[in-house]
Amino acid sequence: MEIAEELAKHQKAISVAEFFEKNRQILGFDSAPRALITTVKEAVDNSLDACEESDILPDIFVQIVRRGEGFRVVVEDNGPGIVGPEVPRVFAKLLYGSRFHALKQSRGQQGIGISAGVLYSQLTTGRPTAVTTKIGPNHRAGRWELMINTATNEPEILKTEETEWDRPHGTRVELEMEGSYVRSRRQSIYGYLKSVAIVNPHARITLVEPDGNMEVFERATDKLPHSSYEIKPHPLGMELGGLIKMLRYTDKKKLKSFLSGSFSSVGAIITQEICERAELDPEMLPQDVTHAEATRLLAAFKEMRLKSPPTDCLSPIGEELIRAGLEKEYRVDYIATSTRSVSVYSGSPFQVEVGLAYGGELKADGKVDILRFANRVPLLYQQGGCAITHAIENISWKTYSLTQPGGGVPTGPAAILVHIASTNIPFTSESKDAVADVPEIVAEVELGLKEVGRKLRRYLSKKSALSERREKEEIIRKLLPRISKKLSELLEREEPDINPVVAKIMGNLLVKRSVVSENGESFVTLEVANYGDAAKAFKLHETVSVEAKAIEPDARVIALGDGYDHLWKLSLRPGERREIKYKVPSEGVSFSEPVVEGVPSELVSGARVVG
Amino acid sequence: MKDAEETRKRLLGLAEMLYDQFQKGIVPHLALPSRTKSNLEYDQDGEIWVYGDQESVRSVKTIRGAKSVLKTTYLVELLINEHLRQNRGSTLREIYYISENWDIAKFGEQAESDRLVEDLEILTALLREDFHVRPEEDGATVFGPLTISEKTRRGERTIHCQEDVGEAGYQIPFNVDNVEFKEHDAKFVIAIETGGMHARLIENGFDQEHDAILVHLKGQPARSTRRLIKRLNEELNLPVVIFTDGDPWSYRIYASVAYGAIKSAYLSDYLVTPAAQFVGVQPSDIVNYDLSTDKLTDQDLQALRSEMTDPRFATDYWKEQIQLQLKLMKKAEQQAFAGKGLDFVTRVYLPERLSEMGMI
Numbered sequence: 001m002e003i004a005e006e007l008a009k010h011q012k013a014i015s016v017a018e019f020f021e022k023n024r025q026i027l028g029f030d031s032a033p034r035a036l037i038t039t040v041k042e043a044v045d046n047s048l049d050a051c052e053e054s055d056i057l058p059d060i061f062v063q064i065v066r067r068g069e070g071f072r073v074v075v076e077d078n079g080p081g082i083v084g085p086e087v088p089r090v091f092a093k094l095l096y097g098s099r100f101h102a103l104k105q106s107r108g109q110q111g112i113g114i115s116a117g118v119l120y121s122q123l124t125t126g127r128p129t130a131v132t133t134k135i136g137p138n139h140r141a142g143r144w145e146l147m148i149n150t151a152t153n154e155p156e157i158l159k160t161e162e163t164e165w166d167r168p169h170g171t172r173v174e175l176e177m178e179g180s181y182v183r184s185r186r187q188s189i190y191g192y193l194k195s196v197a198i199v200n201p202h203a204r205i206t207l208v209e210p211d212g213n214m215e216v217f218e219r220a221t222d223k224l225p226h227s228s229y230e231i232k233p234h235p236l237g238m239e240l241g242g243l244i245k246m247l248r249y250t251d252k253k254k255l256k257s258f259l260s261g262s263f264s265s266v267g268a269i270i271t272q273e274i275c276e277r278a279e280l281d282p283e284m285l286p287q288d289v290t291h292a293e294a295t296r297l298l299a300a301f302k303e304m305r306l307k308s309p310p311t312d313c314l315s316p317i318g319e320e321l322i323r324a325g326l327e328k329e330y331r332v333d334y335i336a337t338s339t340r341s342v343s344v345y346s347g348s349p350f351q352v353e354v355g356l357a358y359g360g361e362l363k364a365d366g367k368v369d370i371l372r373f374a375n376r377v378p379l380l381y382q383q384g385g386c387a388i389t390h391a392i393e394n395i396s397w398k399t400y401s402l403t404q405p406g407g408g409v410p411t412g413p414a415a416i417l418v419h420i421a422s423t424n425i426p427f428t429s430e431s432k433d434a435v436a437d438v439p440e441i442v443a444e445v446e447l448g449l450k451e452v453g454r455k456l457r458r459y460l461s462k463k464s465a466l467s468e469r470r471e472k473e474e475i476i477r478k479l480l481p482r483i484s485k486k487l488s489e490l491l492e493r494e495e496p497d498i499n500p501v502v503a504k505i506m507g508n509l510l511v512k513r514s515v516v517s518e519n520g521e522s523f524v525t526l527e528v529a530n531y532g533d534a535a536k537a538f539k540l541h542e543t544v545s546v547e548a549k550a551i552e553p554d555a556r557v558i559a560l561g562d563g564y565d566h567l568w569k570l571s572l573r574p575g576e577r578r579e580i581k582y583k584v585p586s587e588g589v590s591f592s593e594p595v596v597e598g599v600p601s602e603l604v605s606g607a608r609v610v611g
Numbered sequence: 612m613k614d615a616e617e618t619r620k621r622l623l624g625l626a627e628m629l630y631d632q633f634q635k636g637i638v639p640h641l642a643l644p645s646r647t648k649s650n651l652e653y654d655q656d657g658e659i660w661v662y663g664d665q666e667s668v669r670s671v672k673t674i675r676g677a678k679s680v681l682k683t684t685y686l687v688e689l690l691i692n693e694h695l696r697q698n699r700g701s702t703l704r705e706i707y708y709i710s711e712n713w714d715i716a717k718f719g720e721q722a723e724s725d726r727l728v729e730d731l732e733i734l735t736a737l738l739r740e741d742f743h744v745r746p747e748e749d750g751a752t753v754f755g756p757l758t759i760s761e762k763t764r765r766g767e768r769t770i771h772c773q774e775d776v777g778e779a780g781y782q783i784p785f786n787v788d789n790v791e792f793k794e795h796d797a798k799f800v801i802a803i804e805t806g807g808m809h810a811r812l813i814e815n816g817f818d819q820e821h822d823a824i825l826v827h828l829k830g831q832p833a834r835s836t837r838r839l840i841k842r843l844n845e846e847l848n849l850p851v852v853i854f855t856d857g858d859p860w861s862y863r864i865y866a867s868v869a870y871g872a873i874k875s876a877y878l879s880d881y882l883v884t885p886a887a888q889f890v891g892v893q894p895s896d897i898v899n900y901d902l903s904t905d906k907l908t909d910q911d912l913q914a915l916r917s918e919m920t921d922p923r924f925a926t927d928y929w930k931e932q933i934q935l936q937l938k939l940m941k942k943a944e945q946q947a948f949a950g951k952g953l954d955f956v957t958r959v960y961l962p963e964r965l966s967e968m969g970m971i
Binding site for chain 1: 623626627629630632633634636637638639671672673674677678680681684685687688691715716
C-alpha cells in the first residue's frame with residue numbers, strides 16, 4: 001500500500017473534504033440523483049467483487065428509504081464479510097483497498113468508491129455510516145459507526161459493538177445522505193441494477209424503492225463466472241514512473257531476477273536481451289538503476305518482440321450468460337451474441353463481448369438501446385463520448401437490416417450490449433463513465449458488432465422467407481380457388497384444375513393425370529414435374545382396379561385384394577418433367593388418387609402423400 | 612362507343628384468357644403498360660403522349676397480384692351481369708360500395724376500384740362509358756355562341772349555350788358523345804381554370820366581344836371536359852387556349868388537356884387536344900404585368916422540379932418559363948389581375964396575349 005500511503009500523505013496538505021469538494025464530478029457526486037446512484041453502485045460493486053472472490057452466489061439487497069429531506073441507503077450482501085480491524089479503513093479512509101495495484105479484472109479499482117459515499121454522507125447530513133459484518137456462522141457479527149476525519153483522512157470509530165445477525169456471513173452498510181430519487185430513465189438506481197442484473201446473471205438483486213415498491217432481479221444461472229486472477233504487468237504496458245517505483249521497492253537483489261520475476265512474458269532469454277539493449281548489467285542491484293537507465297530499460301521493453309500477456313486472467317461473461325441476462329430483463333424475439341478472442345492493447349489484455357436483442361417489446365422507432373459494460377459494471381453516463389458508442393456508429397447497419405438515418409446510432413427494435421473485460425480498462429476520466437478510443441478496442445468492438453449483425457441479418461431473412469411461404473399458402477388456399485370458381489361461373493365452364501399453378505407458385509412436385517379414351521381403351525398419362533429448387537427422389541403409386549398394359553417406363557406391379565398397385569421409383573432434378581404412360585380398358589375401371597411416397601406433403605400438389 | 616355485345620365479348624375474353632392460363636398450367640397474370648412518367652412516349656403522328664413498352668405484370672404469384680386478379684374477375688362479372696345484361700349503370704363510387712359484398716375481393720378504397728376500372732379500359736381497349744360506368748364529378752360548364760343537341764334519357768334537347776342557359780352555363784354531361792354540335796359563331800375556345808375568372812369573363816361580356824366559347828375547367832378537368840374541348844377543336848376547327856393560375860399545378864392542368872395525363876395516357880387519343888395553347892398566367896407575366904404574388908412553397912418547388920424531368924414539359928418554352936419561375940420563387944393566381952382593376956384582364960391582358968398568339 002506504499003502508493004496509497006504516499007497519495008494519502010499528499011492529500012493531507014489539503015483536507016479530504018476539500019479534496020472531495022474539488023473532485024465531486026470525477027467521483028460521481030456532482031448532482032443529487034447521481035450521488036445516490038454512485039453510492040449504490042460503489043457498494044454493489046464491492047459486494048459483487050467480494051462474492052466472486054469467495055465463490056459465493058451473490059444475493060444483494062438494496063433499500064432506499066426517504067429520511068426527511070434526504071435518504072437512507074442500505075446495501076446488504078451475503079459476501080465473505082470483512083475482518084474487524086479492516087472495517088474502519090475499508091469504509092472510512094479514502095484510497096484504501098486491496099485492488100488498487102492488483103493487475104486483475106475487477107469492478108472497483110481505485111479504492112475510492114464506497115469511502116467517497118461515506119464522506120458525502122457525513123458532509124451532507126453530518127451522520128455516521130453504519131457497517132455490520134460477519135465473517136462466518138461461528139463468529140458474531142460486528143457493528144461499527146464510522147466517520148472520516150476530514151483533516152487526516154483517518155477513520156473515526158464512533159461506536160463499535162458485537163451484535164447478533166441472522167445471516168451466516170455478509171456485510172451491510174447504511175448511509176444517510178442528500179439526494180433525489182428518480183426511476184424512469186436508465187440513469188437511475190433501478191436502471192443501474194437492471195443493467196447489473198443483465199451482465200451478472202448469477203446474482204440475485206433485490207431493490208426496495210422509497211415508495212415501498214420491491215423489484216427482484218432474479219438470478220438466471222447458478223454458475224459462477226470463471227474467476228479472474230492476478231497477473232504480473234506486461235512490459236509493453238509499463239510507464240516510466242511505475243517502472244521506477246517497482247525497481248525501488250522490489251526485494252530482488254539482481255536486475256535480471258527483477259525482470260524475469262516481476263513481468264509477464266519475460267523469461268531468461270528475453271531478460272538477457274533487454275539488458276543488452278539497455279546496456280545494463282544484469283547483475284546490478286535494481287535499486288541502483290538511475291532515472292536515465294530506467295528510461296533506457298523502458299525503451300528496450302518497447303523494442304522487444306514479446307509474447308502477449310496471459311489472457312486467461314480475464315473473466316468474460318460468456319455467450320450463454322449474456323443471452324440469459326438479456327432474456328431475463330427483455331422480452332424479445334431474437335438474441336445474437338458474440339465473444340471475441342482476447343486481444344492486447346499496450347500490454348493489457350482485453351476481451352470484447354457483444355449481445356444484440358431484437359424485436360419483442362423493444363420500440364421500433366427511435367435509436368436502439370445501447371448497454372455499455374466494463375468489467376461487468378454498467379456505464380451510465382457520457383454515452384456519446386465512449387469508444388463503444390463510436391464503434392456502433394462506425395458500422396454501416398443497413399447491411400445488417402437496421403436503419404441508420406443520417407448515420408450514427410442505428411434505429412430499430414434492438415438493444416445492443418457491449419462488454420469489455422480487461423485488467424486495465426482505459427477510461428476517459430476517473431469517474432469511469434466512458435471507455436477511451438483505443439484503436440485496438442474500437443476495432444474489436446466493431447468486429448463483434450459485425451458478427452451479431454450478420455446473425456441478425458440471417459435471422460431476419462429466414463423470418464421473411466417463412467412469411468413468404470405463409471403468404472403463398474394464403475394465395476393457394478384462399479385466392480386461387482375463388483378466382484377459378486369465379487371464372488368458371490362467368491364462362492359457364494368446368495372449374496379449371498389449379499394444381500399445376502399451385503405447384504409452380506409453391507415450387508412443389510406436381511402429379512397430374514390425364515385420360516384419353518379411344519376404341520374401348522383409355523390411354524393414361526401421368527405428368528410428374530418438379531417445380532422446386534431441390535432434386536426430389538420418391539416413389540409414385542398408381543392404384544387401379546385392373547392391371548395396366550403398355551406401361552412406359554416399367555413399373556413394379558403389386559396385386560392387392562381389390563386392384564393393382566403400380567409403383568415407379570423416380571428422381572427428378574429441379575425443373576425436370578416426366579411422363580408415365582399406360583393403358584387400361586375404358587369400361588369398368590376405377591382409379592384412386594395418385595400417391596407420392598418420400599416427399600413432405602406440403603411440397604406435393606395433385607397427389608396424396610404417404611410416409 | 613361500342614355496343615353492349617362487343618363490350619361483353621371483350622370482357623369475357625379477359626376471363627377466358629385467365630381460364631386458359633390455369634388450364635395450361637401458366638401462372639395467371641395480366642400485363643398492363645406501366646402508368647409512370649418514365650413510360651411516356653411522344654407519338655409523332657397523333658402529336659400526343661402515349662405509353663411506351665414498359666409493362667407491369669399482375670401475377671397471382673403475390674398476394675397483391677392474386678387479390679387484384681380476383682377483384683378483376685368480380686368486377687368483370689358485375690359489368691357483364693348487372694350493367695350490360697340489364698342496361699344499367701353505376702358510378703365509380705357505387706362500384707366501390709358494391710364491392711362491400713365481395714368478401715376478400717372488396718376494394719380497400721375508391722382509388723383502387725377507380726384504378727381497376729381504368730385497367731379494364733386498357734385491357735379491353737374500351738372506355739368506361741362502354742361499361743356503363745359514370746364518374747361522380749359533373750363535367751364542367753360551357754358558355755358561348757354555340758348550339759348543341761343532347762340525347763338525354765328523356766328525349767333530345769337543343770340548347771344555345773348563351774341564350775338557353777343561366778349564368779352558370781351549359782353543364783357538360785358525363786358522356787360527351789351524346790352531345791352533337793349544331794351551329795356556332797365562335798372564333799376560338801378559351802378554357803379557364805377557376806370559377807372566379809370564368810364568371811369574370813362572362814360578367815365582362817368577353818364571349819360576346821371576342822366570339823369566344825368559355826369552358827370552365829374546374830381545376831384538373833374531368834374526362835368529359837377534356838373530351839368536349841377535343842371535339843370543339845377537331846369537329847368545329849376552333850383554336851383552343853388554356854387560361855390558368857401561374858403555378859406548377861396549373862401547368863399540369865394545361866398539360867393534361869394538351870398532352871395527356873400520366874395516369875390516363877392510354878386515353879390520349881380520345882381526350883387530348885394537341886393544338887391547345889397556353890395563355891397564362893406565365894411566369895414572365897408576373898414580371899411584365901407586375902402581378903401580386905405568393906411565395907413558392909416547398910411542394911410547389913418539388914412540383915416544378917418534377918416538371919423539369921417530365922417529357923411533356925421538355926420544350927424550350929416550358930424550360931424557360933419553369934426556370935424563370937424557379938428564379939423568381941413566386942407564383943400568381945388568375946385573380947391577381949383584379950389588382951389592376953376588374954376590367955384589366957379582359958381589356959388589356961387577354962387581348963394582348965391573344966393577339967401575341969395570333970388568335971385575335
